[in-house]
Amino acid sequence: MRISKIRIKNFRGYKGASEVEIGNLTTIVGKNDIGKSSVLEALDIFFNKKNAIVKIDKDDVNKDCLSEGDLITEIAVIFDELPASIVIDSSNETSLENEFLLNSEERLEIIKRYNNGGSEKVYIKANHPSNTNCNDLLLRTQKQLQTMIGESDIECENRTVNATMRNAIWEHYSESLELAEIEIDVTKGDTKSIYEKLEGYLPLYTLFQSDRKNSDGDSEVQDPLNKAVDQILADEEIQRSLERVAENVERKLKEVADLTVDKLSEMNPEVAESLNPIIPPSGSLKWKDVFKKVSISGDEDIPINKRGSGVKRLILLNFFRAEAERRQNDKSIPSIVYAIEEPETSQHTFHQKILIRALLALSQADNTQVLLTTHSPIIVKELNFENLRLIVFEDGGKVVKSVESGQLPYPSLNEVNFSAFNEITEEYHNELYGYIESEGHFDSFRTGRQTMEYIRERRNGTTVSEQKILTEYVRHQIHHPENTRNSRFTELHLESSIRTMRSYIENEM
Incomplete structure (x- = not known):
């Protein structure tokens, strides 16, 4: 599943609905404080919810909308390259098309709305049956679907599979479905569990921020492996192995303690009887301390936190990529989106060229997308027009434009700046x-x-x-x-x- 478009409304500087077309590699350019980072952070909120790096709150409501009494922030994502089949009921396969969950462009459109920066309400915009006889089948329980089939004498090959029953009912009314593009609330009734399963098909979205710390005190920069230790020790198989080690150690310690008490009782039974050896449970052992000296060092054993800021950031960026890939594999998520703010930060021009070429190559991998923001003309020069999106302030609101070859037949930040800002x-x-x-x-x-x-x-x-x-x-x-x-x-x-x-x-x- 791939992001093809996002839409933001009433979010920070975006008052009206602003759309951004997304490709395999999309780079957002524009002036400082024009709203580049807001696009990436809106997606983080959409995909990662409570685990987002920046949590949505009431201050994210656009101030003009707030003054007009409009408190509803909207973040919508439209997907293409959809899976041929999905499982949303038990273990039975169906498809988004068969469930009438695609919009008029045959794409999956998920809309999330937040009232005054509060919790989300989720909708799927779909070209869906509006005939009152079959317009709410996704909300129906298995028993209700069986009743509908029985009462209308509808032919159905399997009355124990919800997807099959829904398909049979829709087929029965195929001449009068009255398809219309509507918003289906997937936060109520049985649609809530359906959406929870559908979420498993969405891409993994990971955000690397431009102001991410890279000082000597930052534990990730100081040693990315320290964070890796936490993740490795959290693995269930590793935990079971450590428990076995702890049990063996506890058994040996008890043998030593019991033998000590026995020997003591030969000399002073009264003191021996007052002793009670205490061995901490295996779950309380701090295994991380055993590995606290792990590190990645360069030439002459110079640690990462003593390297230059550009090298530290480059290492951290690739640790971010490795960690995102590990999470993707652990969760068996088929696609991944890397969102990186200003990858040129602290990088020499030569490194900038290498970095953007590496990100271009990364974006060509299967089921992978890369989103960037940048102020670097060096990075822009390495891209094609199709990779660029320009944010401008126009007609009282922010507009995200594609950059086209109007004058120079190659990407030119000078041309982008002239078109956008009359620079x-x-x-x-x-x-x-x-x-x-x-x-x-x-x-x-x-x-x-x-x-x-x-x-x-x-x-x-x-x-x-x-x-x-x-x-x-x-x-x-x-x-x-x-x-x-x-x-x-x-x-x-x-x-x-x-x-x-x-x-x-x-x-x-």
Whole structure:
């Protein structure tokens, strides 16, 4: 099962419903405090509930909605690549399609709503029968389904399997199902147990936050293996083995204690009778202390917490990946979503390239998705347009847009920043100029445009007056700041030149 889309409403900075298309690797970009982390944390709340890193509370309600009396936060996730069969009644197989649990796009859409940051109510939006004779079959008990089949004389091959009975009833009314997209409340009646089983098919969602501690005092960074010891010792088979060890030790200790008391009684029976050897139960033994010296060290036995911040974070990130994979395997969950905030944090540019390439490769693995947020142009340069989502503030609310190849035919953070924030930079001007020139279009671009005088300095110290279009004028000044014989271009000149080149690329190239 794979996330194909998420929708957030009345959550922090998101007032109206904002949708985000999700692929195998999706990277969210935008200004600081625009709501990138909120998307990842909303998913953490959706999937991990009470175990989420950040718990939902009343402060997560959008302030504008709050002032209007709207306290309902909505987080919805739409899934595709659905399992061919599922088990939601006992051990009997059925399918989401047969149970009419898919929306009009034939996807599974689960909606969670929270009243004033409180507990969740869960709904499945589905193209479901609305005929009153068969619109609530998922709420019906086995006995009620048997009664319906008997009273309407419906042919059914097996009256002990709920899924078979529901299918028979729906087939009986197949000419008048009156399908309509509705929200099915799966927190009441028998649908609650059905949804609990359906949850087992959802992906495992794991979040690695950008502000996750990586100081010397952080136990995970200080030694990831210390956390691993806790998890290993919690294993039932390991616990049974340790209990056997403890029982053997207890037996041996009792033999020694009994023998000691016997020998003491030969010398002083009165003192011996007052002694009662106490051996702590095996369950109270602190096995973790036995392994407290476990560690991962590098060259010359330098511990992790003494390495540079970038190395510490890189190790912690991969410990996070290993731990997520272990949890996935332990719980037999078929798919996994890695959500990582700002993977570039504390990383050298070379490491950033290696890291994003590794995450791209990871996203190509079966049943694996990767969600990122980033401010790094190096990471963006390694991606395709299809991997990018841009959050902007538009028409009074936040909108998440796909990034398309409108001008430059490759991902460019300069272009993203210009489109989103009207950010005017010399770097973007150089990028556009270089692209037009490299494609052999500059003579065509120059033709017919108004020129202005530019005083060029020769190497011998003399000067020459030349006529340059605005784009050339700006370009020469960017590359020859030592030439002060011309009036410096203004911010308006720079913006005008950028917009002219963008228009030319879009319409003429």
